[in-house]
Amino acid sequence: MAAMESNNNGRRSIINHGVDTSSTITIKGILSLLMQNVDDKRSFISLGMGDPSAHSCFTTTHVAPHAVSHALQSSTFNGYAPTSGLPQTRRAIAEYLSRDLPYKLSIDDVFVTSGCTQAIDVALAMLARPGANILLPRPGFPIYELSASFRHIEVRYFDLLPEKGWVVDLDAVEALADQDTVAMVVINPGNPCGNVYSYQHLKEIAEAANRLKILVIADEVYGHLTFGGKPFVPMGVFGSTVPVLTLGSISKRWIVPGWRLGWFVTTDPCGMFKNHKVLLYLSCECFLELIICLFV
Numbered sequence: 001m002a003a004m005e006s007n008n009n010g011r012r013s014i015i016n017h018g019v020d021t022s023s024t025i026t027i028k029g030i031l032s033l034l035m036q037n038v039d040d041k042r043s044f045i046s047l048g049m050g051d052p053s054a055h056s057c058f059t060t061t062h063v064a065p066h067a068v069s070h071a072l073q074s075s076t077f078n079g080y081a082p083t084s085g086l087p088q089t090r091r092a093i094a095e096y097l098s099r100d101l102p103y104k105l106s107i108d109d110v111f112v113t114s115g116c117t118q119a120i121d122v123a124l125a126m127l128a129r130p131g132a133n134i135l136l137p138r139p140g141f142p143i144y145e146l147s148a149s150f151r152h153i154e155v156r157y158f159d160l161l162p163e164k165g166w167v168v169d170l171d172a173v174e175a176l177a178d179q180d181t182v183a184m185v186v187i188n189p190g191n192p193c194g195n196v197y198s199y200q201h202l203k204e205i206a207e208a209a210n211r212l213k214i215l216v217i218a219d220e221v222y223g224h225l226t227f228g229g230k231p232f233v234p235m236g237v238f239g240s241t242v243p244v245l246t247l248g249s250i251s252k253r254w255i256v257p258g259w260r261l262g263w264f265v266t267t268d269p270c271g272m273f274k275n276h277k278v279l280l281y282l283s284c285e286c287f288l289e290l291i292i293c294l295f296v
């Protein structure tokens with residue numbers, strides 16, 4: 001893990017112990033290295049822009065800043081919130097997500113996080129155990145690899161197939177999984193490929209995960225941001241086939257990534273988490289303990 005150490009100039013530097021830094025370099029890190037080495041004033045078009053608020057044509061709904069301002073001025077929320085989030089926030093998220101599901105989520109299914117990034121980290125921290133591996137899409141979102149590396153979870157990649165609209169190579173998933181595989185990650189709508197999966201493809205993913213006895217981490221941070229006629233179908237629709245951990249945030253759809261509000265939701269209408277091999281990690285108490293560990 002990272003530690004401060006002195007070198008022979010007496011300067012202190014950060015040393016990583018036990019973390020494979022070659023696999024933990026992020027896109028933002030590379031971009032910042034590049035920008036530091038650009039010495040002329042040419043203008044650049046960034047193709048890696050994930051912040052919708054950077055463009056003035058995209059703004060959030062005007063009711064949102066009013067509501068936040070009202071909440072701040074009321075002084076009602078100046079105290080510590082419960083670790084899993086304010087009940088009214090959890091209820092609002094449960095109601096919002098339930099609109100697209102064939103069943104109703106309860107407040108107990110929802111945990112509020114600091115953006116989707118923390119939801120990813122919480123999900124991987126909960127699944128970590130000696131020898132565990134996780135299946136990630138390639139191309140994918142690098143935070144998963146970074147977080148898995150810090151949790152000592154082995155990463156195995158399955159390809160997304162460009163010639164078929166970046167669908168998941170399910171044969172590869174079946175070949176990669178073994179008894180130590182804890183989950184597969186599905187990013188839909190997808191970053192970086194922009195894929196929007198059909199109901200049928202998500203159903204096939206759910207059935208494959210069910211056969212393999214792994215759960216699905218559904219990253220839906222881009223939920224509802226689709227182009228053309230393709231509807232967004234949440235993975236939680238198949239929660240009766242396979243337990244789904246749905247991760248999301250208000251960053252993209254509401255164009256406020258700086259507000260850092262996300263969620264980690266168990267979409268599991270049949271209570272399969274209760275019988276699943278990761279059961280022990282998924283009790284509410286464990287979640288609270290985990291959050292406390294992450295913050296101290």
Ligand SMILES: Cc1ncc(COP(=O)(O)O)c(C=O)c1O
Nearest residue numbers: 050115116117141191221249251
């Ligand atoms: C696929 C994916 N998941 C998660 C995140 C992180 O979302 P947040 O800004 O809410 O932490 C991003 C941000 O770009 C993303 O592209």
